[in-house]
Amino acid sequence: MMSESNSEQKIPVKQIHSKDKKVKVSGRRSTKHEKHRPRHRIYVRAVEGVYQSLRNRMNWVMMVSFMLLPWIHIDGRQSVFLDFANRQFHLFGLTIWPQDLMLLAFVFIIAAFSLFFFTTFLGRVWCGYWCPQTVWTFIFIWFEEKLEGPRNKRMRLDELPWDFNKLWRKTAKHVCWVGFSLFTALTFVAYFWGSHASFVGFFTGDMTFWPYFWTFFFTLATYGNAGWMRETVCLHMCPYARFQSVMFDQDTFTVSYDAARGEARGPRPRKKDPKELGLGDCIDCVLCVQVCPTGIDIRNGLQYECINCGACVDACDQTMDRMGYEKGLISYTTERQLAGGKTNIMRPKLLGYGMVLVIMITALIATAVGRDPLKLDVIRDRNMLSRLNEYGLMENVYTLKVLNKSQQVRDYQLSVQGIEGLEWSGEQVVTVEPGEVFSVPVSLAIDPYLLEKPITELEFVLIDDAGNRVVQESRFIKGR
Template sequence: MNDKNKQIDIRDVTGAVPSHRPTDEGHIYVRSQKGQWQRLRKLMGWFFMLLFVVGPWLSWDGRQAILLDVEHQRFHIFATTIWPQDLTLLALLLMVAAFGLFFITTFLGRVWCGYLCPQTVWTFLFIWFEEKFEGSANKRKQLDKSPFNFNKIWRKGAKHTAWLAISLFTGFTFIAYFVPVEELAMGLLTFSTSFWVGFWVLFFAFCTYGNAGWMRTIMCTHMCPYSRFQSAMFDKDTYTVSYDVERGEQRGPRSRKADPKQLGLGDCIDCDLCVQVCPAGIDIRDGLQYECINCGACVDACDQTMERMGYPKGLISYTTEHKLRHKETHVARPKLIGYGIVMVAMLAAFAYMASSIMPMGIEVIRDRNQLYRETNEGMVENTYTLKILNKTLAEETYLLAVEGMAEVEWIGPSEVTLKAGEVLSLPISLSADPYLLSSPVKDITFVLSRKGVDPSDGKALLHTESKFFSAR
C-alpha cells in the first residue's frame, strides 16, 4: 500500500502454491477442525440459520410477521407495514448495514465472511454432509480418484441428495418471505402454485446447490466484491488472522522433546494443518491474502498443535500488525469512530422515520388540462384528484378538508371509507368567488384526518400543500 503508516501490508503470493495444499485440480478438500473459534462459528451459524428458517412461520396480529409482499406492494415487518411511499426506510436500512459492515471490517477484519455470511454458513453445512457420507478429507480425495463402483455411487448419490434437499428447503424458505408461507407450502405440495413462484423456488435452490456445493470459495474470491475492496478498510490496528513470523520461523519438524532453539528452529513444526483446515485452501503463513475469510479454523488447528508440543498458543491468532511488531494497538482511532458515528446517525434516522410512518397517505394531483375554469354563476373552480391510501390492516374512515381559504366551497365527498390497503382516487373541486380573492394564486392545504381519532394524536392528521388559481 502507498500509505505505509495506515494500511496493512498485503503480500502477493500469486503462484506460490505449495505442493502440500489439500487441493486436486482446483478442488479443495477441507479437513474437519474443532476448537473454540469453530464452536463459536457453528453456534452463530446455527442461530442465524434458525432465525432464517423460523422467520416466515412467525405470526403477528393474525398475519405473517415478516412478509415482503411484492405483489401488493407492501412489506410487513411485525407491527410495521412499509409501503412504496416509505421505501426511504429500506434505503436507510441498507446504509446502516453498509456502515455497520465497514465498522466491523475495520475493527475485526472479515469476521462477517467467516461467521455470518450465508455463503460460508451453507458451505460448511454442505461440507458436514460431505464428511458424513464420504469420510475425511483424505478419504474424499481417494474416493474421487477411484473408479465408479457401488460404494462410490451410493456415497456420491446420498451426498447430492442431501445437498438437493437442503437447497430446495432453502429456496422454499427464501421465497416464503415474499409469498405467504402456508399458501406457498400448500401450492407446492398440490402442484397448484403459479409458474413464476415455482420457478423462483427452483432458481434459488439451484443457486444454493451450485454456490455451496460446487463453487464455494470461487464465489468469495472471484464473484463477491467484498473480498476485493476489504483491504481499503484494513489498517495496522485491524484484528485479522495472522501468523507470527518472528516466533514461527524457521519452521521445521522436530520431536516433542527437542529444544527448537538448539535446532535453530522457530515454533512452527510445518505440520501444514493450518492449510488443510482452511476452506479457501490458503497458507496463512504466506501473509495476509484476500481469500482469507477470518473463520479461525487455522487458529484452532495451530493452537491444538502448540498445546501438544508444549508450546504457548497464539502462533496463529486474531491479532493486529502493530501487536505483531510489539507496538501498541489503537482500537479507538478516527476511521473506526467515523464509521461508528455515521452508523449510529443512520440508525437513529431509521428509528425516527420508522416510528413516524403515517397510517394513511394522500397525494394531490391538479387538473393538467386547465388551471381553472369559470362557472355559469361566475365562480372560479379548480379541479383536483385526491389519491388516498389506507396503510393500515383494518377498514378506516377519513375526513377531508381544505385550509388556507375561508371563502372556498368544497364540491365532492368530504368523508370516505377505505378497506385495508385500499387506494382511492377521488375527484373533487374547489369553488370561490373571484371578487373575494386577493391574488391570482393562493396557497392551500388539504387535510386528511382519521375519523374518531383524537386530533392531538400525531398520526391522526396529514397535510398536503397545493395551489388555487384564478384570473384575479
C-alpha cells in the same frame, strides 16, 4: 567489441535440479501436474475450538432466522414480505411504500458503513461468520462428513473405483444437497411470494411461471455455489475479497501467523526442547492448511483468500496444547502487534466509520418514528382549472388520493381550510383498507366576489380514527 560488451552484461544463471518432484497442496501429497489443474479439490478437515463454536452459533442464528421469518405473522401478515407486485415492503408490522424509500436508503447506507467499520476493525469477519456463502458451504460440508466420513476417508473414497458403497454415499450426498437447496430456494421465494403460496403452490402446481423459474434458479445456484464452487466464489466471484485490502491498516485484527515465534518450523519429539534443535514452535503439522475452507497456508502471510473464520487458530491451539507450548502461534492479531508495537484501536478512520454509522442509525430511527401512517395527495383537474357552475359559483375540481400505510382498516375524515365559505361536494368520511390507495373526487365552490386574489392558497386536512393528522397544500383558482 559488441559481443564482448554483451557477454560482460550477462547475468550468470545457475541451473537447479529439484530432487523432490512432488509438492504439497492443501495438506496432502500431490504431483506437480495436479498442482496446475484449473481447480484443485479442497478437503476441509473438521476442527473444534472456541472460534468454531462461536461461528457455528452465529451460523445457526443466521440460518434459523432466514428459515423462520417467512412463517412468523404479525397482525395477520407475514412478518417480512417484499411485495414488489403491489410496491409494498412489509417489515415486522411496518409497511414501506415507494414514498418511504428514504428508509431503505438509510438501511443500505447503514449496511455499507457497517461493512466498512467491521472490516477496518476485525478484517473479513463477515465472510467467516455471517456470509450466506460460508454458512451454506459449511452445511454442505456437514452432509459430506456425515455420509462420506472425515477428511481422510473422503479423500480415500474419491480415489477408489466406483462400487455400491461409493455409489450410494455419493448419491445420498447429492440428494441431500439438492433437497436442502430446494428448501433454501422455496424459503427465499417465500419472502416475495408468500410462505404458504410458495411451499404449497410449488407442490400442488398452483404457482405461475416466474415463481417456478426463480425457485429452480436459486435451487441450482445454491447447489452449485455451496456444493461445487465453494471457495471459488470467495476467491474469484465475490468483489468484497478484491477491495477489502483498501480498508485494512496496521491495526486491523486479522488471522495471522507469528513467524518470529514459529520459525524455523519442523517436526520434533514432544519432550525435546525446540531451541536445542534450532526450531521454532511450529511443528509443520499442516493442520492449519487442512482445516482452511479456502485452502491457503496462513503461514505464508496475510492473503486475500483468508476469510477470517478462525479455523486455523483453533487447529493450531490444539496442537500447541498437545505439545505443551503456549497457544496463540496463529491468532487474531494486528500487523503492528506482530512487529512488537501496541495496537491503536481508537484511530481516525475507524472513528469516522463509527460516527457515520451512528448518525445513519439515528436518522433511520428518527425517520421511522416520525413516519406518518397515512398520506394524502391532491391532484387538480388539469382539463379545467376553474369554472362557473349553474348557481354562479366559482368551482375547482380535485382528486384526493388517501393512502392507508398502516396494517389496519381506518376511517378518515376529510376537510379544507384557508378560505371561508367554501362549499364541499363529495365524500368527507371514507373507509380505507390496509395498504389501499382510495380516490375521492371533490369539488369546491365559492362566490367569486369573496375571493380577493386570482389564486388563493388552501389546505386539505386528513384525520384518521386514531387521531393521526396530515395536511396537504393546494390552490384555488378564481379564473376570469
